[in-house]
Amino acid sequence: MNLRPEVIGSMKREENICSLALEHLKAECARFEKKYRMPTRIFLRKFNNGRLGDSRDFF
DSSP states (O other): OOOHHHHHHHHHHHHHHHHHHHHHHHHHHHHHHHTTTTOOOHHHHHTTTTOOOOGGGGG
């Protein structure tokens, strides 16, 4: 399949944006895990079971 240079450029730009967003989310998860001293999988289990309360941080 031949794609126009404009399409290729747009796709590369979107890939870059997604990569930056993913890195940001990973950093946020790491900060959150450190602050609350629990890995994400444990947090999600407790949150989904209603055992963490309604802290603004959780929403």
